[in-house]
Amino acid sequence: MSLLRMEDVSIRFGGLLAVYNVNLSVQPGEIHSLIGPNGAGKSTIFNLITGIYKPSEGHIYFDEKRIEGKKPYHIAALGIARTFQNIHLFNDLTVLDNVLIGAHTSGKWDLTGSLLKFTPWVRSDERKLKFLAMESLEAMELTDKTNELAKNLPYGEQRRLEIARALAVKPKLLLLDEPAAGMNPHEKQVLMEMVKIIRGKGITIFLVEHDMKFVMGISDQIAVLDYGVKIAEGLSEEIRTNPKVIEAYLGKGAVH
Amino acid sequence: MVEMMQNLIDQIDPYTLQILMNIGIAIIMALGLNLITGVTGQLSLGHAAFMSIGAFTSAILSIHYNLPFSLNLLVAGLTAAFIGALIGFPILRLTGDYLAIATLGFAEILKVIFLNLNITNKALGLSVPPPNTDIPMPFVIFFVALVTIIFMSFIHNSRFGRSLMAIREDEIAAEAMGINATRYKLQAFAVGSFLAGVGGGLYAHVIAYINPSDFGFMKSIDILNMVVLGGLGSIPGAILGASVLASAPEFLRFMQQYRMLVYGALLVFLMVFRPNGLLGGVNFTRLVLKIIGKNKPARAAK
Structure with a gap:
């Protein structure tokens, strides 16, 4: 049974389809990472989960209860806490x-x-x-x-x-939006240990991060987002060698 | 007891006493607005409107019903709080300049309504009978002001007060921490309006004559000035600002018609040299701790 589950979630801003048919599930106790190029819709997904945006389509379940469209303070009270990409x-x-x-x-x-x-x-x-x-x-x-x-x-x-x-x-689920952004290598190392300790306390972690070393170092599962679509999901080794992921990051022709 | 108070008051000359009463009422008004604008960060330009609700409610109660004055003030405050909550419900969804304009508009509408109602005696205004209490007015005012100050300092260091400050600092983050921002803003607005209503009730009985035009835009700005001058969000600041601005017209009286000029210039200088207000950004608890050399980190509570 998953702690957080997104089923066919899409959101449209006017004509822009920011997130399209995303299915994701976060299991209790794991560290789950969401990666992808800039503008892929990672932070939008966080905002959908925490109630800042309401999905145009699809459902979000937390603890098997539907939470999409609920107010942010209500969702926080249910046990989802978050940090922000630009510090708030x-x-x-x-x-x-x-x-x-x-x-x-x-x-x-x-x-x-x-x-x-x-x-x-x-x-x-x-x-x-x-x-x-x-x-x-x-x-x-x-x-x-x-x-x-x-x-x-x-x-x-x-x-x-x-x-x-x-x-x-x-929280039961902690959402970290680029926690290592702007940190030096030593600070990142310290942060990585701290995140592991938090997980050890039984808190499930879902994080967005750009730093690949950080992501590969602590994640149990990695999902990759590109242009609002989930293009891959799996263990760090599978993601590293997945041609679609390499294409999204490095462009066509990078795979030989 | 009452005789002792009366004796004490007879010792002070009426002119000084009048200024002191003005200061007391100003403190109550300023602390109410400070909660809305300083602590919660919601700019209101219509505080005088809630004062007028309290003033007219209190005056009408005094004219038609012989309630004890404490009950009279309570009803005046609650009426203002009720209307504050009613108005706040739609307009507190607005932020910043939009909220300021909405509160300003509400205050003007209310003034026009009061100018046209029979019960408020239209533009003639109301003569207010003396309050139904044995305790001399100055003591009533000082007592209410004191209770307000204590209550406000309680709010500042409570879960409620922290939630309000969180909304001022960052509403999105506050909601992500489980704070229902709309509800807390509404509560702050109601408490601020309550205090304005009580202040208005006191004002009506001190001045003994009220007119809807007394509670116009300039009155709201006066109260806002007190809060800004002292330092937004600071209780000692609001008290200082209220004391200075409520007595300034008297101190500057020797300059006759130039006093508003000086008053304006003083405000400009203040905003240039001390944009956060006289006591803005000064944390008194931390200051005292620093002075007695105890600024050590707090230990975990057992």
Whole structure:
């Protein structure tokens, strides 16, 4: 039984068919990668899964429940967390606040909770969120930065903070949109270890990435997208030698 | 107790007292708008409209029904909050400039409605009877302002407040974290309108005469100025901004007709040298921690 399944999903923006009849399934516990040239529709697929776009056709199932067309906050509450290709942190808030906001769905007190701030119920709720937040900061090795403003962190740490914030959602499925973009080789190596540790905690990972070394290094399954169509899927060795994939990346005539 | 308060008030000259009351009301208004514009990031140019709803509700209640003043203020606030939520539901889907224009339009429409209703006495306005309470007005105002300040600081450090700030910082990311942005914006708008309504009720009874034209565009801009001057999103900032701008016309009175000129110039200078407002970007908790040398990372809660 798959954790995430896309069935014949298409989306049209006016006349442009950005994603066409894509079938994908992510099994629980695996690291699944989605690769493809620029503009292939990878981020669009993430936006379809997280409810930012609604598919024109097809269905998306998470835990065997249909989620297409649901609101992003609803989908997050179901257990899908994500990071963004171009970092979307809460810049003027502290690192801790960023992660506390990530833990939002685990709390329950709203406006009335502000009025009852010093009652034991609200305080235990806050403690729970704080615990979750610190736990995910620890996983991303950011505990010594809790009081820094997010915008003051170096680039690599900002990327890690985004992952920490997504972990605080307590997701079953974590979507990483180009997590290694702009990182140096050492940072990439560290990130790769961290992603493996996250998977070890039982969180399924679905990621989009350009860096082939990174993808080949950690993926259980790789799907390849080109012009909105899935052209290949399989283990890293199969993908590396697949003529269609080579053609998509290097052009016709590259295979001999 | 009441006599003690009255004695205390008799010691202060009425002119100073009037300024202090204006400051108190300004603080309540500014903190309400600060929640909407400063914390949640939704630019509203119609805050005075909610003030007018509160002012007229409160005045009409005082004229026709002899409710205790606390209940009167509560009804005024709730009416403003209710209409705020009703209006907010369609317009909070807009963002930025569009939202600003929609709130501005709403405020103008409401002014015209009040200018034509019999119950608000049309353009003649209403004379408001004294409030039905033994406690002197200045104390009522200071008490409400104090409660507002405490409540706002509670909001800032809560799950609710963090959600609002997340929406201000990045709405898409906030929704991806499970925050229902529309619902939280609506709640912030309702709370801000509630405070404007309460502030309006107090204003009506202090001034003793209200007219729909008192709550025009300029009034909304005045309140916005207080929030921006102090620093968007900062509670001490909103208090400072409200205090400075509510008393500025009095301090600048010696310049007679030139005072608006100076007032405008001051605002321009401020925006050039301190674009984030006087206290914008100053985190007081962190400042205090730094001063006493305890700016260490927080430890994991047990």
